[in-house]
Amino acid sequence: MAKKQQEKSQQTMDELMASAVELFGTKGFTQTSVAEITENAGYAKGSFYRHWDSKDELFLQIVERKLREYRDARDPKVSGAHDLEEAMNIIWDFLETIINDRNWSSIFLEFTIHSAHSEILKKLMNKSIYRLSNQIFADLVRAHVRTDFPPEKIGALNTALFEGFLIHRTLGTQVLTIGDVRRAAIALALANGAKNG
Amino acid sequence: MAKKQQEKSQQTMDELMASAVELFGTKGFTQTSVAEITENAGYAKGSFYRHWDSKDELFLQIVERKLREYRDARDPKVSGAHDLEEAMNIIWDFLETIINDRNWSSIFLEFTIHSAHSEILKKLMNKSIYRLSNQIFADLVRAHVRTDFPPEKIGALNTALFEGFLIHRTLGTQVLTIGDVRRAAIALALANGAKNG
DNA sequence: TTCCAAAAGTGACCGCAGGTCATTTTTTGA
DNA sequence: TCAAAAAATGACCTGCGGTCACTTTTGGAA
Structure with missing residues (x-):
């Protein structure tokens, strides 16, 4: 053998x-x-x-595995949502569990910025298996969007707000709570994606 | 002599x-x-x-100088604003000029994350002379807020959205334009800070 | 003009990082 | 039993931020 x-x-x-x-x-x-x-x-x-081949490569593998775990726990829940608000709430329950997973969210952020130094890494980081971002959120939200505002943009704005909050939190600034950001993100998604603004 | x-x-x-x-x-x-x-x-x-004393120290000096230049060009304009929407538009004119200043906005972002490794740097980066953030925007917006939503939070949410967009842009993702983010940020500020939501 | 202390400028050196590779150790199946 | 193949090793490479004993330049007092 x-x-x-x-x-x-x-x-x-x-x-x-x-x-x-x-x-x-x-x-x-x-x-x-x-x-x-x-x-x-x-x-x-x-x-x-x-x-x-490199420290980067190992880190990417860890990210991939962690994101897969997160998603396996999340996707069944989101697919049961009935409207945009419900979908957004489930997404943010998910984002809050990530935030609470030690300081991995900050470490993802650190690596995301680190990846800007390499074109290859940048391309990789745009793939959904390495990012909780854009396409993923767009797909989760698409079925519930009642306007012609692109679901991709709803997803990307949500990511921007979340990652901006990560920076805020990484620096130890105390002005915002995750609740503040959650409310803002949901309000923004509804303003863009629900009937009548 | x-x-x-x-x-x-x-x-x-x-x-x-x-x-x-x-x-x-x-x-x-x-x-x-x-x-x-x-x-x-x-x-x-x-x-x-x-x-x-260090590469960090020189960089902080450069940041301080650059931000002072930006602000000197901005503050007189903002103080002439008549309502929240006008103030936000002037703020975003300003943020757009920063975005267009070569890739300094991405470099600020890089250093911001870099500073997370040192408690001393983190404290420094929370000072307004090194960040286009929180307190500053809060002060610019305060006079026009017509609700009891804290102006500090309006400023911080604005920063979060802006910096989240910087990450998006640094990775070369194409989904969002600065116009999208500007509209979203202004809508968010008005929803939180203007009479009737 | 001379001279020397203080300031400016130099570059070999340190510790540590990511990454390489010739060599040694272990495993395997005939 | 043994040799080929795979796994494991650690000295070594380059390049980084940072240090420091040394050399060069400067400027004013004698």
Whole structure:
């Protein structure tokens, strides 16, 4: 059997990824070094690069997995919504759970800005598997839009407000609560997407 | 006279800052090294640290100067506004000029996220001289708010939407135009701050 | 004009980062 | 038992922000 070796390799990847999730989640992306990730998992630095080409690549994999988990918990709920307001409320219940997932939302934000340095990363970050953004929200909201305002823009404005709040929160500013932003985002979506403004 | 030496020192600072403004404005904060800044200005790396304690400190000085310039051009206009809508429109004329100032808005954004790694920097970035944010917009809008919705929150929501759009734009996503965001921000401010919603 | 203290300017050096790769260790199946 | 293949290693590379002992320039007092 040529199985054991693959299994060992997979286990190493899992251990390294678990170590990375722990460290990224505590210290953020930039502040966590590859050497720390491997050391924390009991390997040498070189082992990391047998499994991933770069720190970026590992982070993208973690993001993908986390977003998939979030969505699996969310999508069934949203599809049961009856109108735009209900859909938006479910979306914001979801965004609030993300906000409460340690400080991952801030770390996503950090990586999003980091990705601006590379054209390749930028393109990747526009894909829906790496972003809670645009297309996704648009799709969730589309069925309930009663005006000719593009659902994509409703989704993008929602993301903008959410990510703007993340910046606000990252800096430790206290003026806004997530409730404030939630109300504003829903009001905005309804003004644009519900019959009579 | 002990003047010439001070003058020379000031000239060096000016030259290094001009070099930094040029490079930051082209390549961003992280991608510009201190060695590049000094080399581009014709000095050795060590000279930089005679005038600033860190790359961060120089960047803050540049931000402070740029924001002062922006505001000097804006404040007289806003103070002539007669109602909330007019004030918001003037504010957004101003935000659009910032967006059009090469890619400085994205670089501000980059540094804002960068500052999250240091408590000291975070505190500094909450000061109005380093941010186009919260307090400033609140003050500009306060006189025209006709509800009991806090002007600070109107200002902060406006900033959130603007900075969220910056992220969107930095990633090269095409869904939103600045016009879309402007309309949304003004609608939001009026819904919260004008009589009858 | 001489001279020396203070200021400006220099660049080798430090620690640490992400990433590479020749080498060693372990696993596997014949 | 053994050799090929895969996994693991850590010294090493380049480049970063930042330091500091040193050299050069400057300016005023003797």
